[in-house]
Amino acid sequence: MAYRDLRDFLRRLEEAGELIRIRTPVSSELEITEIADRVMKGPAARNKALWFENVDGKGIPVVINLFGTPRRMAWALGVEDLEDLRRRLEALLRPELPQGVGEALERLGQVLGTLRSIGLGPRRVSRAPCQEVVETEQPSLDRLPILKCWPKDGGRYITLGQVITRDPRTGKRNVGLYRLQVHDERTLGVHWQIHKGGAEHERAAREVGAERIPIAVALGGDPACIWAASAPLPPDIDEYMLAGWLRGRPVEMVRCVTQPLEVPASAEIVIEGYIDPREQRLEGPFGDHTGYYTPPEPFPVMHITAITHRRDPIYPTTIVGRPPMEDYWMGKATERLFLPLVRLFLPEVVDYNMPAEGVFHNLVIVSIRKRFPGHARKVIFGLWGLGLLSLAKCIVVVDEWVDVHNLSEVAWQVLGNVDWKRDVVIVEGPVDHLDHAAPLRAYGGKIGIDATAKGPEEGHPRGWPERIEMSPEIRALVDRRWEEYGLA
Known part of the structure; x- marks a missing residue:
């Protein structure tokens, strides 16, 4: 199932009773974190996506905990159960020949559907909802309800942004889900870790002597795009191609207004800018998914050249901290989808x-x-x-x-x-x-x-003991007579 945008997904959640609107005024500094943390760790019946309608009086609502249960995470990726992700990919990768005409036609349909959705990659459009409002003269992060998550955080952090860059040598795109610290209204600290694709682009830029790395941060869009940014894909696989396969149709992309990059057309908010690969500033501390604060370290700085958004944008975010939290289910979706790929290399x-x-x-x-x-x-x-x-x-x-x-x-x-x-x-x-x-x-x-x-x-010459198991006949007998025992 392909959602048109984040709003389409929110509509489904609300209709299913999986979203709660909170009209009470709240603060983006710590208060939303405490509310969301209690909801994520509380009883399952209370674990809902949250829509804060009045945050800091900025006029931009905040949504959080979109993916905080296996059910919502599965819905976000167009399936009813996270195991369906594994089944879909296994069906595509099955090496054995189909048995009969019916299975052959089914397999052909799966292949054609995959080719339609990702074979041509993301599709360029000329106009987009994410550019209904364009700010290039005085773009300011202060207009966004960006959260300060934990008391000793180094500042406010964007935590659910799709960070888009291109390899300066090959032009291939990388999309990562990296945290971004607000240094001031026009600069962000970009925490891409040493093993991530964005960090590789930074190294490549220094090698080729590039003075700037174009960068864009997309907030919102189809939830498959948000999740795909977190997927640990090989360098040559475009995250938006994966999102297109999950959606069953290509992701529509629009060219940025100030940078030579494309972003999802259905995003709510886009932040454009550049990184000087020679410049770094201390980023952190940050209350991380380990349950501990990550100490300050030097990371690149994004200089903002534009902020574009819908006329009535919604700000999506998440928090991390002591597990389990929302990011656990994002990772669990990755685990389930990647199991068939692990089996390609390790079939045992x-x-x-x-x-x-x-x-x-x-x-x-x-x-x-x-x-x-x-x-x-x-x-x-x-x-x-x-x-x-x-x-x-x-x-x-x-x-x-x-x-x-x-x-x-x-x-x-x-x-x-x-x-x-x-x-x-x-x-x-x-x-x-x-x-x-x-x-x-x-x-x-x-x-x-x-x-x-x-x-x-x-090195175990003694012999391995046999596991204790009841005989199948007795299990079947007890199954038949269970109600007779008065234990039902």
Whole structure:
């Protein structure tokens, strides 16, 4: 399902009872964060998207927690369940020949739909809602209800902006979801971490001697575009092509008014500007998704040349902090969609889970179909070689029958099945930029744990015990007689 814009998505949420409008005047400084944090961490029945109609008296409403449940996150990407993302991509990647005419026609329809949606890439338009109002003389960030999220933050932060740049060597676009600190009304600190596409464009600009990096920040648009900015795609894959595939139609783009870039035409607000690759300022501190403040570090500065927006813009935002929060479900959508891609390289993988407790990069639990001695170690090192999974701080491998999403079952298997001298791999390598435990920035220790059953070839000559399971006949008997027991 393709939404025309953010408003179309908000309309669906409101009709489904998944959005609450708050008319009481509120402050963008800390108050919205506390309200949203309680809603995100509170009872499931109270976890709704929030629409603040009166923020700081600026006349621009704020929406938050759009993706804060699996249901809303799935709807944002045009499916009813996050597992549907995996199924859609698996159907596209299936290598086996279709069985029969019906399946062949179905597969052909899927391929044609994909070609229609992403084969031609995003589509250029000449006029766009995001440019109904154009400010180039005195563009000011002070007119936007940008949040200060946590008490010791270095200032106000844009947290849900699609940050758009192009590689100065190849011209290929990158879209990232990077936080942006307001230094003053005309400059933003751009926190793109060392492993991200924007940081690569900055390095490339210095290599080729470019004096400026054009940059644009799009707020709003189809929620698939917002989410796609967070997806850890390979450098040569356009995030808006992925959004187009999810939408089932190309993303409409319009040329910026002051920079040689394109932005989603249906965005609510667009901030245009440039970065001098030789200039950096301290950015931070910032209350991060780890649940701790990230300390100040030097990052590039965006100089604003224009702000364009709809006549009645809506400001979308999010907050991060101690999990679980809204960003967990954005990451879970990535996890589900990317499972078929992981299986392309590691077909023995059954499933994987990156739980909120591990803030994604700290813990990856993987189940595999084990076929030979050392198979779990092969998977551990294979995952450490795949894209941003290379930053995983801990990888735990379990047997195929273990439910990786049941943390109690995983803990039972790991704590009972691991010999800590034999089954642990400790290495040094790249870790997440935000890992405050690493002794060096973005480089530290990593652990792999083989919690699979072992045989003599792996140093366990005693023989592995058999799992306790009731016989199928008795289970079926009890199923039939359950109501007779008076326990129903």
